[in-house]
Amino acid sequence: MSTQRKQVNWGETIVPAITLLFIAAYFYQTRDASAEVLRWPLAIAILTGILWLGVLFFFLFAPPAEESSRPFAPVKALLILLAPIVYILATTYLGFALASFLFLLIMFRCLGGISWWRNILVALIITGGLYFIMIGLMEMSLPRLDLGFILL
Amino acid sequence: MENIASLDVILSGVGLLLQPGHLIWLPLGMLVGLIVGAIPGFNDTNFLAMMLPVTVYMGPMNAVVFMMACFCASQAAGSIPAILLNIPGTPSNAPTCLEGFKMTRRGEAGYALGLSVAASTVGGLLSALIALVITPVVGVYALNFGPAELFMMALFGMTAVGTLTGSSLLKGLLSSALGLMVACVGTEFQVGYTRASFGFYELYEGFPLIPVLLGVFGFSELFSLVGDKSLVAEGVERVTGFGPIFDGLKGSLKQKVNMLRSGLIGILVGLIPGTGAAIATWVSYGQAKQWSKTPEKFGTGHDEGLVAADACNNGVPGGALIPTVTLGIPGSGTTLIIMAALMINGVTPGPSFFSEHAVEAYAILFSLVVANLLLLPIGIVVARLATNVTAVPNKYLVPIIALFCLVGAFAWRQMIFDMYLVVIFGVLGALLTRYGYSVPAFLLALLLGPLAEKNLYWSLEIGGMESFQRPIALVILLATISVLALPVILKKMVRRGKAALNEKSSVPE
Numbered sequence: 001m002s003t004q005r006k007q008v009n010w011g012e013t014i015v016p017a018i019t020l021l022f023i024a025a026y027f028y029q030t031r032d033a034s035a036e037v038l039r040w041p042l043a044i045a046i047l048t049g050i051l052w053l054g055v056l057f058f059f060l061f062a063p064p065a066e067e068s069s070r071p072f073a074p075v076k077a078l079l080i081l082l083a084p085i086v087y088i089l090a091t092t093y094l095g096f097a098l099a100s101f102l103f104l105l106i107m108f109r110c111l112g113g114i115s116w117w118r119n120i121l122v123a124l125i126i127t128g129g130l131y132f133i134m135i136g137l138m139e140m141s142l143p144r145l146d147l148g149f150i151l152l
Numbered sequence: 153m154e155n156i157a158s159l160d161v162i163l164s165g166v167g168l169l170l171q172p173g174h175l176i177w178l179p180l181g182m183l184v185g186l187i188v189g190a191i192p193g194f195n196d197t198n199f200l201a202m203m204l205p206v207t208v209y210m211g212p213m214n215a216v217v218f219m220m221a222c223f224c225a226s227q228a229a230g231s232i233p234a235i236l237l238n239i240p241g242t243p244s245n246a247p248t249c250l251e252g253f254k255m256t257r258r259g260e261a262g263y264a265l266g267l268s269v270a271a272s273t274v275g276g277l278l279s280a281l282i283a284l285v286i287t288p289v290v291g292v293y294a295l296n297f298g299p300a301e302l303f304m305m306a307l308f309g310m311t312a313v314g315t316l317t318g319s320s321l322l323k324g325l326l327s328s329a330l331g332l333m334v335a336c337v338g339t340e341f342q343v344g345y346t347r348a349s350f351g352f353y354e355l356y357e358g359f360p361l362i363p364v365l366l367g368v369f370g371f372s373e374l375f376s377l378v379g380d381k382s383l384v385a386e387g388v389e390r391v392t393g394f395g396p397i398f399d400g401l402k403g404s405l406k407q408k409v410n411m412l413r414s415g416l417i418g419i420l421v422g423l424i425p426g427t428g429a430a431i432a433t434w435v436s437y438g439q440a441k442q443w444s445k446t447p448e449k450f451g452t453g454h455d456e457g458l459v460a461a462d463a464c465n466n467g468v469p470g471g472a473l474i475p476t477v478t479l480g481i482p483g484s485g486t487t488l489i490i491m492a493a494l495m496i497n498g499v500t501p502g503p504s505f506f507s508e509h510a511v512e513a514y515a516i517l518f519s520l521v522v523a524n525l526l527l528l529p530i531g532i533v534v535a536r537l538a539t540n541v542t543a544v545p546n547k548y549l550v551p552i553i554a555l556f557c558l559v560g561a562f563a564w565r566q567m568i569f570d571m572y573l574v575v576i577f578g579v580l581g582a583l584l585t586r587y588g589y590s591v592p593a594f595l596l597a598l599l600l601g602p603l604a605e606k607n608l609y610w611s612l613e614i615g616g617m618e619s620f621q622r623p624i625a626l627v628i629l630l631a632t633i634s635v636l637a638l639p640v641i642l643k644k645m646v647r648r649g650k651a652a653l654n655e656k657s658s659v660p661e
Contacts, residue, residue, distance in 0.1 A: 015587050018580070019330050026333065029348035037345045040605045041336040048329035054322045073379040080374045081579065084554055088571045100555060107551030111378065126552055130559060141566055 012059040016052055023048060079110055095145030096134070097152045101127040165514025168213065169522065177214045178519060181221025182526050186534050188222065189229030189241050200489040212497035216516050219490045220469070221523040227429065227466050228272035228527055232534070235264045235458075236541045237553050239370035239560070243361055244429035244468070246595060247437040247461035249369050254453030262393070265535035266400020267455055268462045269528065274404070275415035275463030276524035279470025282419055284517045287474050287506075299610035300619040304628035305421075306604035308435070324590040331594040334359055335601025342609065354569040361430075363561035363570040364598065367577025368584070368591050370557040375582045378550050382543075397535050403455055410440055410456055411463040418467020423475060429468040434596050436464030466527075470520060477501050477513055 023045050030038060087103040094102070104123035113119045134140045145152040169175065200219050210218065230241025235252030248268065255264035338358030339346045349355040404411065414436040421432035440460030441450045450457045469486075476487040478501075491501050499509060506513050541549075557578075561570040584591050611619040619625070 011587060014583055015326075015330075015589055018583070019326070019333075022330070023333060025350070026336070026348045029350060030345075033345055033347065034343070037340055037343060037347065040340075040608075041333070041347065044329060044332045044336060044601075048326065048333055051322060051326040051329050055326050058322060059320075076378040077375045080378055080550070080554065081575065083551075084371075084558055084571070084575050087555075087558065088568060088575075091571075092568065100559075104551050104555060107554070108548060111547040111550060113547050122548055126555065130555070134559065134563065138563070140563065142562065143568070 007061070009060060009062055012055075012062070016056055019048060019052060076111065079107070083107055083110075091143050095152045096142040097127055097131050098145055100130065161510045162514050164511040166518055168511055168515040169217065169518045174213050174217050174515070175522075177210075177218040178221045178522055179526060179530070181218040182225040182523060182530050185222035185225025186229040186530065189226030190232045190538075200486060200493075212494055212499050213512065213515065215493045215497065216490060217519045219486075219493060220473075220516065220519045221526075223469050223486045223490070224276055224466065224520060224523040225527065225530075227469060228269070228276070228462070228531060229534070231268040231272065231462055231465070232265065232538050234369075235268060236261055236538060237370065237549075237556075238373040239553065239557060240365055242429070243365055243599075244433045244465050245461070246365060246369060246430070247433045247592065248458060248465075250437075250451055250592065251454050251457040251461070253373070254451075255458070258453055260396065260453070261541075262396025262535070262539045263400040263403065264453075264458060265539060266397035266532075267404050267458050268400070269397070269531035269535055270401045270404035271407075271411055271414070271459040271462035272466040272531065273524055273528045274411045275418055276466035276469065276527060277521065278412065278415035278463075279419045279422070279467040280517070280520035280524050281470075282416075283470035283473050284514075284521065287478055287513075287517060297624065298619065298622070299607040299614065300622055300625045301628060303604055303607035303611055304620070304625045304632070305431075306600040306607065308628055308632045320588055323588055324593045327584060327590040327593040328597040331597025332601045332604075334594075335598045336605075341606055352569065354565075354567055358602065359573065359598065360565060360570060361599065362564040363573040364577045365595065366557045366561050367574040368581030368595065370553060370560075371574050371578030372581030372585060372591075374550050374554055374578070377546055377553075380546050382545050382549075394532070394536055397532055397539075401532075404459055407456060407459045410443075410459050413443070414440065414460040414463035415467035418464040419471035419474075421464075422468035422471025422473075429465050430599055431596075432468050433461045433464050434592065434599075436460045437592075466524070473517070473520065477505055477516065 026041065027038075027045070030041070083103065083106070087099055090102070091099040093099075101123050104126055105119055108119040108123065109116075113122075134142055135144075200222060226242065227244065230245035231248045231252065233239040233241045234245040234248040236256055238249050238253040240246045240249050252264045252268065255261065335358065337348050337350075337355055339356050346356055354360075417436040417439060418429070418432050421435060422429065437450075437457055437460050440456050441447045444450065444456050446454070446456070472487045473490075476491050494501055499505075499512070544552075557574050558571045561574045562568065564570060581591055583589075584594060620629070
């Protein structure tokens with residue numbers, strides 16, 4: 001018989017924690033709703049609760065799953081998470097075209113694109129293509145930067 | 153009925169379609185459809201809706217022929233970004249991502265695209281031919297689908313999820329439950345109460361499907377892609393040219409039953425108004441896994457899963473066309489636009505459409521057949537050009553995919569808020585995948601949740617529990633139970649067979 005102490009596999013708590021937080025926020029938001037409106041979500045929440053307990057019971061102390069063979073770069077992953085948020089915020093002020101161009105240019109450089117000229121060229125082509133399709137052809141109301149003499 | 157199905161009328165329909173003035177709109181529609189379908193977040197429904205005012209100048213026949221070709225091509229083209237970039241071109245291409253992108257990572261992008269083109273062509277052709285033969289007859293039965301039957305269909309879809317959840321059933325079911333819970337956000341239909349919009353008016357209609365899809369599939373993949381040098385895994389040789397595409401075409405021939413079954417699922421689900429390809433492809437994918445001899449390979453870049461999803465995806469247009477033409481009930485958003493185009497031009501689809509406009513009706517159905525025939529050569533050329541994407545290094549590809557996901561999400565409703573949703577659901581998708589939860593189960597539940605809730609409520613209000621005893625509802629219920637029981641029965645049969653084999657080999661001669 002194994003005498004090894006079971007260790008808590010903290011990674012397995014992340015998705016259940018998100019689920020729990022979501023359900024708590026959901027019912028806090030709908031606290032003034034009538035029973036009729038909440039019948040279906042309540043049934044789903046009960047089902048989720050049962051499964052939630054099951055997952056914790058079976059996986060919390062289970063040995064961690066085998067590490068993926070694919071490399072994981074934490075700094076670059078953080079960049080992938082934060083850069084789009086900055087891009088979305090910047091789009092409102094800089095307009096779609098300029099923000100997209102800068103987003104691509106900076107990301108190319110951060111991810112290892114050494115040649116500035118190549119980075120600028122690729123960013124220009126992609127941004128120009130998207131601009132032509134989204135604004136020129138589809139006439140979408142994307143945020144644009146008014147420079148006085150030109151609307152980017 | 154005799155008049156409708158006479159050879160004279162059918163040939164007149166073919167003749168009408170073959171007039172150069174009408175025929176030219178087919179390749180045009182195909183090209184536009186292939187481009188539009190390949191743009192993530194922007195689907196054929198959006199595009200055809202924009203084209204609607206133009207149809208007044210095109211005339212009813214040209215407009216419908218153009219739209220049918222566009223519909224058919226865009227369904228197939230959605231697989232291109234799904235296979236190459238893990239971004240589903242349309243919501244129905246989500247199962248294609250699961251298998252196709254893994255194949256791309258193994259350096260088999262051309263092969264996967266070849267499989268996809270072949271499966272799309274076969275599924276589409278099958279669907280078009282069946283629609284051609286049975287449209288005048290079968291459409292009437294679609295009217296018998298009430299809320300109880302639609303709820304049962306949703307239940308059937310949920311059961312199919314059980315087959316997609318991989319090794320851990322509990323985690324798969326929790327993914328489904330989380331998807332159902334997320335689907336409860338937004339204004340409910342009974343009293344119009346907005347359930348948990350978290351203060352965002354953008355969530356009044358619930359979480360929009362396209363940004364969620366782009367997040368959990370396209371964006372979530374970037375977290376692991378960023379660590380690699382190129383799309384094709386290191387050490388794997390990238391094969392280009394027409395060779396792998398033709399290998400894919402040949403490979404699909406080994407899966408005739410799979411293609412036939414998936415095409416039929418596409419037609420059947422497409423036939424039911426309000427369901428659509430996004431549900432059909434998951435059902436078909438689940439069925440392919442259940443009937444497969446190698447179910448453990450699903451989700452790892454397996455031909456069978458890819459063929460099932462794409463054959464079914466292109467099987468839907470034919471099915472969706474049947475209730476549109478015969479009953480005036482559009483089976484999907486795109487057929488709704490097609491119906492609107494006909495109505496704008498003074499032609500009203502419905503029960504009398506075949507008796508009043510039999511020649512035009514057959515011409516429309518034949519246009520679907522010809523469009524699917526054209527899909528093969530045009531699709532091969534487009535696939536060959538598309539495989540070049542795998543040569544682009546990840547340092548360029550990752551930011552470009554991120555931008556496409558964000559812009560694609562914006563294109564759907566033109567809201568900046570949807571871009572944030574891509575990032576949020578991207579992180580959720582990455583976490584679900586990392587810890588062994590099922591992204592497909594989550595998505596399918598999100599998709600079917602509102603359908604299940606509404607139809608359960610309506611069926612209980614209208615007929616109580618008795619409404620679930622109607623024949624079609626019972627048949628779907630039986631199908632659901634058999635879907636649940638089938639893997640257990642098959643496993644038992646295999647075990648019994650192996651035991652018998654062991655007994656036989658142990659008996660001395």
